[in-house]
Amino acid sequence: MDPSLRSPNGFLSSLPDDDFELIRPYLRTVDLVQDSVLAEAGEKLPRIYFPHRGVISLVVNLARGERVQVAMIGRDSFFGSMSLLAGGDPVVLNSAAVLVPGAASVVEIDRVRAAAEQSPTFRSHVLRHALAIYVQSQQTAGCNAAHTVESRLARCLLQTHDLSGGNKLYITQESLAQMIGARRNSVSLVASTLQQADFIHYSRGHIEIIDLEGLKKTACECYGTVRSHYDKLVRPRGLP
Incomplete structure (x- = not known):
């Protein structure tokens, strides 16, 4: 098959x-x-x-x-x-x-x-x-423990994009805070910063990724590290 x-x-x-x-x-x-x-x-x-x-x-x-x-x-x-x-x-x-x-x-x-x-x-x-x-x-x-809230949020958005296969994500502010281990008000401020940079569009649990390359430049090294490990261990052909 x-x-x-x-x-x-x-x-x-x-x-x-x-x-x-x-x-x-x-x-x-x-x-x-x-x-x-x-x-x-x-x-x-x-x-x-x-x-x-x-x-x-x-x-x-x-x-x-x-x-x-x-x-x-x-x-x-x-x-x-x-x-x-x-x-x-x-x-x-x-x-x-x-x-x-x-x-x-x-x-x-x-x-x-x-x-x-x-x-x-x-x-x-x-x-x-x-x-x-x-x-x-x-x-x-x-x-x-080591990276800024902004770089952590960019990393998580990129990972979520890769795993879900889409640019439009439906994630609550509470879930975003859980994703990066930060308070909700910190998430709101950082999301606004990413939106002002035209990397994302963010509105009440709806996130649209507009500029993947911009997010990659903002994300910490951990995005690439995790992706590299997955490529070596499990990522099947055909998935980006």
Whole structure:
């Protein structure tokens, strides 16, 4: 089967035919509704999500109620890789919510775990995707600690653009604050700065990226670093 016709999701399209057949009969499509919570940290994860469109945000919940994003998952990967690798019950390590609405293929986690146990190549694909998400979370931690709010917001907008595949993003101000670990008033000020520079158009949760190159010049090194790791580990052909 031509991988480009198999699925809009990068993980599924990159699987060898025999590996894809291990889970194909059990896949179904669901909507990813904006701000819906897919799982909370510490819960058992019943199913795996393979986005076609939209972006899933992995967040850390802090004691005072703050929620800070540590990684994003879009059409190039899937949510649940860490839970698959954990022994025993598949517990969620980070809470997950829909950042950008879209659609995804879903399958029960036991089906994917059985496929990984049956096929070494399937298991290798899972490991590489888990490693890519781990590297992204590590880079995000360093970025939030060392770089300016402006460069962090530019980085996150570029990553969201890459993962969702579109210039028009529907992201609330609260979600933007979670993305970069900043207060909402800081996000509003920086978004206004990017808009004045004609890099984006920003209005009440609607963001249109106008100048990708301008954003890239504003973003910190972390955007290129994460993208380079994904290129080496998991990015399938055909995705920008």
